[in-house]
Amino acid sequence: MLEKMVKAAAAACIGGALAGAPGAIAQEKISLTAGSGLALASVGTSELANYFLPEVNRRLAEGGRYQIEWTTGWGGTIAGQFDMFEAVEDGIVDIAYVNTLHEGAKLPLEQVTFVTPYGVNDLKSAMSIFNALRERIPAMDEQFLKHNQRRLAVVGLHNYDILSTFSIERYEDLSGRKIGAPGLAANWLTGTGAVPVTGALSEYYNSLKTGVYDGILMFQSGLASFKFYEVAPIVTRVGFGSQIVSNITINEDVWQGLPQEVRDVLGEVASEYEDRLASRTIEQASAGLKTAQEKGATVVAMSKDEVRRMAQVLPNIAKTWAAEADSQGLPGTEVLNTYMQLSRDAGVELLRDWAE
Known part of the structure; x- marks a missing residue:
């Protein structure tokens, strides 16, 4: 027992010395809030909670410079389906699953799939076409910026x-x-x-x-x-x-205050979130x-x-x-x-x- 205590103390001293050594990088902790008006039974919310947030932290840990401490609220505990867009805009929540199909007055261009029924049945095709549309017409994303938020990922529902x-x-x-x-x-x-x-x-x-x-x-x-x-x-x-029904958005003020490395990781994981969510949604449809x-x-x-x-x-x-x-x-x-x-x-x- 004494031998183990001596080893532990020695390890602690070495760790402390390394932490204070010249060139050592102190990990910066960033506090962010994530939420959804829908419960975890919703696949989009589930993937946000169980894949997106942990994967962002995993990748940041590899860099060793940043760590996000997440505060989460699902199922309307921060804001409901109809209020989450405004909650992101006002900074009540930093990142959220936002049901943009309920925001026709503020995001009119986002509703294009809902006025063109009997078209794209396959969800992956619908999301691919919609993302191509965004790239061609900047006004699609400018709608979000007018409400102090940036789109990270699009979310669709299969047929x-x-x-x-x-x-x-x-x-x-x-x-x-x-x-x-x-x-x-x-x-x-x-x-x-x-x-x-x-x-x-x-x-x-x-x-x-x-x-x-x-x-x-x-x-x-x-x-x-x-x-x-x-x-x-x-x-x-x-x-x-x-249909394209929702988005993962982040408060624009928060985005501008994040280090570039954190922004890059959020963007990478958001893209993979889209792919995972589309595949899982199609599987759930069947x-x-x-x-x-x-x-x-x-x-x-x-x-x-x-x-x-x-x-x-x-x-x-x-x-x-x-x-x-x-x-x-x-x-x-x-x-x-x-x-x-x-x-x-x-x-x-x-x-x-x-x-x-």
């Missing part, structure tokens, strides 16, 4: 369909039915006779259970985790497309459909001819959206035309070309 308490074979079956829909997705129901109700994930289950909604527009990857099939047991595969069926839900695909009819009954919501953005001095038409061209270049089968 929206309809979950309902009733059967849907033709779009006319939606007539008079109350359908919960997020943000601009409510426009997908225009002309069908459905009654769209703006809602959020946190409200869907109880609203379906109590009859406030007869159905919801829902992304496939959330079927298993949110269990909406328990109260809306019919899954109609329509194929509204994969597993979600399987789970829904195993739990007794009916999963049916609307015929392609019927989906085409449903797409054609819509007014050109994309042109209307683009004109409104143009009137605000934003490049709405340019964003729309470029997005559709990038989709065509990627070989996407468009049931409707919204730029026409």
Whole structure:
């Protein structure tokens, strides 16, 4: 025992001498707060908490110069879904999973995928096309900077369909039915006779259970985790497309105050977060459909001819959206035309070309 104590004391003395030696680098600790309005059941939040933050720390540890001490708040403990964008803007949280689909007034250009349904079904393609769009049109990211934050990563959801308490074979079956829909997705129901109700994930289950909604527009990857099939047991595969719905953003003042090495690591990990999240989301979509069926839900695909009819009954919501953005001095038409061209270049089968 005495021998071990002597060795430990000697090691401590040597360590202290090295720490004080000329040229030794003292590790700088940086305190940051990260949050999400969604719980860890959300794959985007889960990947932020369990991959993004630890991986940033791991890489910084390799450099030996910086360490981030994270304070985290998930599931709305810092700010809710509808308030997280403003929380980042005001510096209440430094880095966050922000549901930009609920920020149409402040981020109009970000909504382009939501006004061009029946297009890109594959999530990886949707994210790739969207990132190419960002590179071509700087105004996409300038929207965020106007609200004191910088985009680190885009987040998408794999293919929206309809979950309902009733059967849907033709779009006319939606007539008079109350359908919960997020943000601009409510426009997908225009002309069908459905009654769209703006809602959020946190409200869907109880609203379906109590009859406030007869159905919801829902992304496939959330079927298993949110269990909406328990109260809306019919899954109609329509194929509204994969959507860009969220972003990981950082407060711009905080970003400007970070050392370049830390910025570089955040950017690298954010890019990998996108790739991991897309793969995991697609896997969850497949597993979600399987789970829904195993739990007794009916999963049916609307015929392609019927989906085409449903797409054609819509007014050109994309042109209307683009004109409104143009009137605000934003490049709405340019964003729309470029997005559709990038989709065509990627070989996407468009049931409707919204730029026409």
